[in-house]
Amino acid sequence: MIDIQTFMLALGVGNIAFALLMAGYMRGADNSPALGWWMWGRLSIGLAQLCWWVAPQFEPGLVEALSACVWLAGVALEVGANCLFFGFRRWRQSLYLFTLPGWVAIGYAVATGASRLQLTELISFIIALFVFGAAVVLLRPRKAPLLQRLIGINNILFALAIWTWLGLEGGNPGTTVSPVKDVAYLASYLLMIVNGFGFLLLCKQKDDALMRSLATVDSLTGMLNRRAFFERADSARLLALRLRKPITLLMLDIDHFKQLNDGYGHACGDRALQAFADTARGVLREHDVIGRLGGEEFALVLPGTALEGALEAAERLRIAVAEAPVLDCAPGYRMTVSIGVVTIGVGEELTAALARADHALYAAKTGGRNRVELGAPMLRRA
Structure with missing residues (x-):
């Protein structure tokens, strides 16, 4: 005892x-x-x-x-x-x-x-x-x-x-x-x-x-950082390939972001990135994969979504960003986004699909910005 x-x-x-x-x-x-x-x-x-x-x-x-x-x-x-x-x-x-x-x-x-x-x-x-x-x-x-x-x-x-x-x-x-x-x-x-x-x-x-x-996680926006995005996006691509489901990829870029930084300061630019991230989270589905690749450039993977659905999702996101409240730190700036959309082909590597989406994004920006552009299809090997 x-x-x-x-x-x-x-x-x-x-x-x-x-x-x-x-x-x-x-x-x-x-x-x-x-x-x-x-x-x-x-x-x-x-x-x-x-x-x-x-x-x-x-x-x-x-x-x-x-x-x-x-x-x-x-x-x-x-x-x-x-x-x-x-x-x-x-x-x-x-x-x-x-x-x-x-x-x-x-x-x-x-x-x-x-x-x-x-x-x-x-x-x-x-x-x-x-x-x-x-x-x-x-x-x-x-x-x-x-x-x-x-x-x-x-x-x-x-x-x-x-x-x-x-x-x-x-x-x-x-x-x-x-x-x-x-x-x-x-x-x-x-x-x-x-x-x-x-x-x-x-x-x-x-x-x-x-x-x-x-x-x-990117500390500023709360989205996936570049490395994590590539890992999650490639996992989603491989899963879609096994399940024989469609999967689409979007490249996004905030328009006139350099002018915003130069005119109103980097702190205001950071707030614009956060506002975009919040807007995107409110529009996208829970299982969609979005990440910040660097600067004002983002990438988005939509698992189980064919090209038509991806174009509709991209348009909803573009409209939501354009209708977002004006930043109080930049009264003269209205945030818009340009988007390039492609379907990830069967057996196509993620980097190759990103390159096609990036070309589509470039076309959207040169075509006037604040628009969605469809990328070229994957080249078939002879």
């Missing part, structure tokens, strides 16, 4: 070691701010547990009160880390409103001469409430990832384990710990430590997703 004092010592040392390990992991890296909150919360909990362990050597009630308040603050930091991670707004005020009454309850218990066991029960009950609140935060999104749901369920199990221990203790007051209570208490804090690893994995998962995004 585990002695609670020894158990507190083991938990305190383990949590502090965990926090120091995370500090080393975060050093010199661009980590999520939520991970820092979680690290400080875990350190606070570990220090509080060590204080609780040494409390019997000092003035009765004083060190217990201090460690209980620090412990509660550490748990509040962990809940705050979850809120920060998921980008909730105005969560700090709610956290303060829940933390302050907890501190007041701890102060009142100490002032009225509560025993060490009663203070243990009080802080355990408050912590269980906080962790249950964290579970609500984690399980709130309907489409939460599996890892997030597992951590939320783990939090609920932790709260239930604490409340089970409190129920057993309430039915058998005293300082001794029955095997059932021992298991409940041990399980609750092991679950809490496991949640720490889970939160770390959540942060790593988010960082990995950000790195993948930086490697594939």
Whole structure:
């Protein structure tokens, strides 16, 4: 049977070691701010547990009160880390409103001469409430990832384990710990430590997703960058070839973009690119593949779309761009786009189709701009 004092010592040392390990992991890296909150919360909990362990050597009630308040603050930091991670707004005020009454309850218990066991029960009950609140935060999104749901369920199990221990203790007051209570208490804090690893994995998962995004997405427009576009477009071409489905390719260029940059500045040009990207996303289908090849030039692949449908889609996009609101940074500029359209032939390489679409785009621009031009068909080998 585990002695609670020894158990507190083991938990305190383990949590502090965990926090120091995370500090080393975060050093010199661009980590999520939520991970820092979680690290400080875990350190606070570990220090509080060590204080609780040494409390019997000092003035009765004083060190217990201090460690209980620090412990509660550490748990509040962990809940705050979850809120920060998921980008909730105005969560700090709610956290303060829940933390302050907890501190007041701890102060009142100490002032009225509560025993060490009663203070243990009080802080355990408050912590269980906080962790249950964290579970609500984690399980709130309907489409939460599996890892997030597992951590939320783990939090609920932790709260239930604490409340089970409190129920057993309430039915058998005293300082001794029955095997059932021992298991409940041990399980609750092991679950809490496991949640720490889970939160770390959540942060790593988010960082990995950000790195993948930086490697594939154009930071200005939010569209695929050149390399990612070629990969996705070629995958769509090969799939269309296997399924014997049509696939079309469009080359797009914003008209008079150089004059916009020269006349109103590059910041205004950037806003024009973003406005075009937003307009295109509002017109295109979810499975269409669009990317920024460089400057004001874009490419678009329409899987499962024959030439007639591609011309209609190109015309819808051209009209939508022409009807987009005038940029406030360039009052005299009306954004338009020229488009070249081709069908990717059976067995034709993507680069060859792009060359034909680029010729069609050139024809659209020399033909007056703000128009859609059909490209020449693929040359058949003799």
